[in-house]
Amino acid sequence: MPQFLSTSDPDFETQFTALLGAKREDSPDVDHIVADIIADVRKRGDAAVLELTAKFDRFSVTADKMRFSDEEIAAECAKVSDADRAALELAAERIRAYHARQMPDDQMWTDEAGATLGWRWTAVSAAGLYVPGGLASYPSSVLMNAIPAKVAGVGRLAITVPTPDGVVNPLVLLAARIAGVDEIYRIGGAQAIAALAYGTETIAPVDKITGPGNAFVAAAKRRVFGKVGIDMIAGPSEILVIADRDNDPDWIALDLLSQAEHDESAQSLLITDDAAFGQAVADAVEKRLETLERRDIARASWRDYGAVITVNTLDEAVALSDRIAPEHLELCVAEADALATKITHAGAIFIGAWTPEAIGDYIGGPNHVLPTARSARFSSGLSVMDFVKRTTLARMTPDALAAIGPSAERLARSESLEAHGLSVRARLDRLNGDAT
Amino acid sequence: MPQFLSTSDPDFETQFTALLGAKREDSPDVDHIVADIIADVRKRGDAAVLELTAKFDRFSVTADKMRFSDEEIAAECAKVSDADRAALELAAERIRAYHARQMPDDQMWTDEAGATLGWRWTAVSAAGLYVPGGLASYPSSVLMNAIPAKVAGVGRLAITVPTPDGVVNPLVLLAARIAGVDEIYRIGGAQAIAALAYGTETIAPVDKITGPGNAFVAAAKRRVFGKVGIDMIAGPSEILVIADRDNDPDWIALDLLSQAEHDESAQSLLITDDAAFGQAVADAVEKRLETLERRDIARASWRDYGAVITVNTLDEAVALSDRIAPEHLELCVAEADALATKITHAGAIFIGAWTPEAIGDYIGGPNHVLPTARSARFSSGLSVMDFVKRTTLARMTPDALAAIGPSAERLARSESLEAHGLSVRARLDRLNGDAT
Structure with a gap:
């Protein structure tokens, strides 16, 4: 009760x-094991990934078979019933429509001082999506992670999904194909996160990693954070x-x-x-x-x-x-x-x-990757925003610099950052005819 | 050269x-020291913070003096020259105008299936801003962190700024006042981050912590992440x-x-x-x-x-x-x-x-807190977005559920999540007149 x-x-x-x-959560301390795995993958690349896959997933594969071929994907997808396929396609369509509305706008304007200001959003170039194997291998999670990335405009989207004992979930592959995933690798665990973050001979490194996983995957994501972006640890x-x-x-x-x-x-x-x-x-x-x-x-x-x-x-x-x-x-x-x-x-x-x-x-339509453990106080579910980043833009004219530059110079000097102030002063002096 | x-x-x-x-960065391993400091602050609250402040900042203060009073702030602000004040005010005005344009929009719409979908943005309730003491105590950083929070609508914004040997930077206090900061505490280091994250008798806990700091502060921010949100580690x-x-x-x-x-x-x-x-x-x-x-x-x-x-x-x-x-x-x-x-x-x-x-x-006008170390590949500078979070919204009608519910049920069953499917099926059955 x-x-x-x-x-x-x-x-x-x-x-x-x-x-x-x-x-509610037991967090086994696997950090040292994970640190060793990451170091090994950084050092030995594919060889380390394949050894660890043989060990943890009881599945031996060669480097050239690590990535699912188009033919393998097609063969697996053909095993899915028409009804399941239709359900996945409807889900994908609705998730896509919802997330398409999340694309943020660029802005650029000129203010009264004559300064042109704004920002521009661009997509992350390459993203990796971790998909758990076995029981928790959910095709719905593939859609929820992959579609926002593709809506954002991510050029290259790679999935890693372990296939313990060689067992493949055809629905996961079909969801990946429907979502427009570019590459699917049959690896998992901390070694998959390390491969995505640092790259191997076979897997090019990505810039952002999302997706759920066990304690090893979570610890690996924490460790590679900074080298790449990660989503929340759910x-x-x-x-x-x-x-x-x-x-x-x-x-x-x-x-x-x-x-x-x-x-x-x-x-x-x-x-x-x-x-x-x-x-x-x-x-x-x-x-x-x-x-x-x-x-x-x-x-x-x-x-x-x-x-x-x-x-x-x-x-x-x-x-x-x-x-x-x-x-x-x-x-x-x-x-x-x-x-x-x-x-x-x-x-x-x-x-x-x-x-x-x-x-x-x-x-x-909304994403099912959502903040847990009271973190909705300060964070949001997965969205297109997780796969874009903003570059701020500023352009001064000589008049704009004359209007606001002196205040920048003053603040720089109050912080004892002389070169900051001089970089403004040199330009203001030119305007005042003190130079050239 | x-x-x-x-x-x-x-x-x-x-x-x-x-x-x-x-x-380019030496990261001294201070994690164990920081873990002890956080545990101490969680256990002993104010007493721990004050002892650590006396030790690290060579400054003894009682709990009731930890927070700057309005009179102290006014007295310090009065020391600032008119020209410096005018420069800070112009900067604040321009930063505010830029960030006001970043406020994201709520959306709500009804699609062809009859499902009403959308999202709503709300501000973080309480945020804490770490301001370094001594040489790196920059009033410009106060403006750049505090103004986006206030533009976002953060109700309670607390600053911690250490005052080594009791020395106060009047410009920092003035910047805080101009930016609309609600509380200023004269503490720093990992103990300040712990106090903001977990609260003490004097300091109520916050939901999000931003701001730059030394290796101790950075390690403490990493450790409290999850309990609260943090900005990037610069x-x-x-x-x-x-x-x-x-x-x-x-x-x-x-x-x-x-x-x-x-x-x-x-x-x-x-x-x-x-x-x-x-x-x-x-x-x-x-x-x-x-x-x-x-x-x-x-x-x-x-x-x-x-x-x-x-x-x-x-x-x-x-x-x-x-x-x-x-x-x-x-x-x-x-x-x-x-x-x-x-x-x-x-x-x-x-x-x-x-x-x-x-x-x-x-x-x-744009923020000066920006992604370093190649992280602009996947992350953005500080903005209003760091102080808001999105709640997704969905409302089905019976007709909408009839239209899309069967696909949800099918996907739930394909993932062996029976109760998920039954929660939809029970409602569909009612529609079909099989129950009540």
Whole structure:
């Protein structure tokens, strides 16, 4: 059973703070192992990657077979059913349409001083996308990472996906093809991250690496950060559902379970203004847990990290939600739109009972890579913005320099940076006819 | 003397690669010391911060005096000359005007499936800005960090600035007041970062920390990342000037020196299509080095990391510049605007000989916090975007769910995430009249 809390309890604040602070993730310290792997790949390139692949993935391959050929990709894609293909294509189309609206605009203007100012956005030249192998090899993640990169205009997009014991997931390859991925390598782990960041004989280095992975992959991403850009290091998934009594408890139970089934460390929270409804949802969860395929995982998550919180008013729910800063927030209340506008910190909001969170995982259009562990207080989900960067632009005329240069010179001198000041002064002197 | 390279040299590629790869920064390993400091501040709060301040800053203060009072700030600000104040105010006004244009738009639309989608931007609630003490205590950095935060709508902006031996920089306090900073604490080092991230009895925790600092500050920022957001970890400053022969060698020399004087690890590079002009600039640098106040620093930087590269065509210069991905790029050529459009990777471009880089450091309007060490390949300078985050929004109608839900269900099942599929199926069944 999950925790039951109520804002009316005298010790609610203590309980809620404990819930917020609960450490849900074991982070095994693999940093030294990862450091060695990266050093080895930097030194020996392909040879190191292939040895590590044989060791960790129990799969031997030669350098010339590390990359999937067009023929291999086509053969794997042909194994996918028409219905699955159609679903992937619809998802891709919707994700593309959503992300196309995120492209930021360039600007350039001339101000009253005569200075022309602005900025220009350009795409990252090459990006790498890590795709986990085995059970967590999700074609939806390929779409969610690859499509924003391609919408941004990334010229070269490489995927690494381990194939433990040689097993390939045809849906992953099809998702990559639909998304326009340029290169797919059958490697994984820290060695794949090292290969993407530093390059090998076979794999050219990239500028940015995104995508989820296990503790080794996360540690490797942290280590190569700076050499390349990385996306966030995602923690276990979370959902907060705010629901009033006018909901089907089974729908809400399934929404909570669709996070809980991800991972024993996932967290599913319900806030309701009706204690009896909260109990009905908890009962519905138990009923579904009897038959759910992933019931062992979901039960552990719900038991260890689940909670049902009863509030007196929905305004209380908003305040608690902002303290949780949930990755996913479902608003199953009568005035869901109005409530959504009151929320400040959340990765994604699903408005109304007809919008189960699973829609956002696959097909709604918004990205499913979202900030976890309360980081929605300061960060955003994956987007086109992760694959572009801004160059600021400035052009002075002699008049503009005459207008604002003296202040720059003064500030430079106040910071004891003489050459800064002189670089302005030399030009101002020319204007004043003191030179040439 | 700096290195002289020419693309016509047979071994140019080797030399240029070595120049690109030169490690300019000694990163002392202070991580264990910093870990202890953070743990101490988390455990003992103010008491730890005050002890560390007494030890490292040789300055004893009680908890109730850690924060500058309004009276202290006013008294310090009164020490600033009218001319310095006017220069700071002009800079602030121009920085504010530039960054105000960066505020991103919210969007919400309904697509052909009937799904309402969009996103909303909100400001980080509380931000902390680290300001170094002593020599590197730059009022311009206060403006460049604080103004974007305030333009973004950050409600609470706290500054920490150490006051070694009790010495206060009045310009820093005035810049903070002009920028609208809410709280100023006279602490620094890793203990200040820990206090901002985790809070103490006196300092409420923030959600995002920005600002430059020494190795201790950088290590502390890396460690608290995740608990709070951080900006980039800046490396030593760099400039690349691309200049043709029609320039005053002394102007270009001063522009190169205005990076070199920052730091012995700074890097100043010149690319020119005229070897004689390159030599003339190098001569002008030597002449200026005879008298420059910070000549020891500038000389070391220019000697160890400076380079003059001769190219045959300006197109060659563009290709080299993109490989360097410079923090600052000055284009002192006849067709500077046209050349600027060809550049893909640069933090900031200064167009034309009347735009010395120092203008951008102080008063142009664009931010002077820019990506170093080739990270302009994948990252951008500080902006309003660093202080806002995006919440994605989705709302389905029953019809929209009927249209796209089945594909979501299919994808969920293909990923063996049954509850995801059931959360959609339960709703579709209701629509089909199979339930209630």
